[in-house]
Amino acid sequence: xxxxxxxxxxxxxxxxxxxxxxxxxxxxxxxxxxxxxxxxxxxxxxxxxxxxxxxxxxxxxxxxxxxxxxxxxxxxxxxxxxxxxxxxxxxxxxxxxxxxxxxxxxxxxxxxxxxxxxxxxxxxxxxxxxxxxxxxxxxxxxxx
Numbered sequence: 001x002x003x004x005x006x007x008x009x010x011x012x013x014x015x016x017x018x019x020x021x022x023x024x025x026x027x028x029x030x031x032x033x034x035x036x037x038x039x040x041x042x043x044x045x046x047x048x049x050x051x052x053x054x055x056x057x058x059x060x061x062x063x064x065x066x067x068x069x070x071x072x073x074x075x076x077x078x079x080x081x082x083x084x085x086x087x088x089x090x091x092x093x094x095x096x097x098x099x100x101x102x103x104x105x106x107x108x109x110x111x112x113x114x115x116x117x118x119x120x121x122x123x124x125x126x127x128x129x130x131x132x133x134x135x136x137x138x139x140x141x142x143x144x
Contacts, residue, residue, distance in 0.1 A: 008045075009104060009121065012071050015039040016108050020115040029081045032110040033068055036079065040071065047071045055099045067096060076105040080118070085109050090120060097124045 019035045033049070040047050051067045069077040078093050085107060093105040102124070109118030 006104065008072055008074055009106065011043060011045060012040075012075055012077060012106060013119065015043055015045070016077075016106075016110075016119070017115050020110055023110070025081075025111045025113065027081060027110070029068075029079050029110075032081060032108075033079045036069070036077070040069075045071055046073075053096075053100055065096065065099070067100075070102065074102065074104060076100070076102050078105065078107050080107065080109040081111040082109055083111065085118065085120060090122065093120075093122050097122060 015036060016039075019032060019039050023032065023035060037047065037049055048070045049068070051070050052064045053067060054061050054064050067076050068079045071077060076093065076096055078089070078096070080089060082089070089107055089109075093107050097103070097105050104124070105122045107120040107122065108115075112118035
C-alpha cells in the first residue's frame with residue numbers, strides 16, 4: 001500500500017486498525033461497520049452511514065447506490081469481510097468515486113490476519129491531497 005499523506009485517511013485507517021485489533025477476522029461486514037462507526041465517534045470524526053446516492057445516466061436520474069460510510073464529507077469507506085479482495089471490489093469503489101464528488105475511497109477487508117493486507121486506497125485524481133483541501137466538517141455524527 002502506498003504511503004498515505006492525507007491526515008484524515010490516516011485517522012480512518014487508524015480506526016479500522018483498532019476495530020480489527022479488538023475483533024479480529026471472521027465476522028460479518030455489518031458487525032465491522034457498526035464497530036467502525038463507534039470508533040469514528042470515539043475519535044470525533046463525522047460520518048454518514050449507508051448513505052444513499054442517486055446516479056445520473058445521460059440526464060436520467062434513477063436508482064441509487066448505498067455507500068457504507070462517508071467520513072467528513074471526504075472519504076468513502078467500503079467495508080468488506082471476504083476471503084480476498086477481488087478486482088470487482090476495487091471496481092465497485094472506483095465506480096462510487098466516479099458517480100460522486102468524493103475524491104478518496106478506502107476499501108477495507110477485515111477478514112485478514114493483518115489489516116494492512118486488506119486495505120486499498122483509491123484516489124479519483126492524481127491530485128496530491130493536503131489538509132487545506134479537506135472540507136470543514138458540518139456533517140453530524142450518525143447514530144448507531
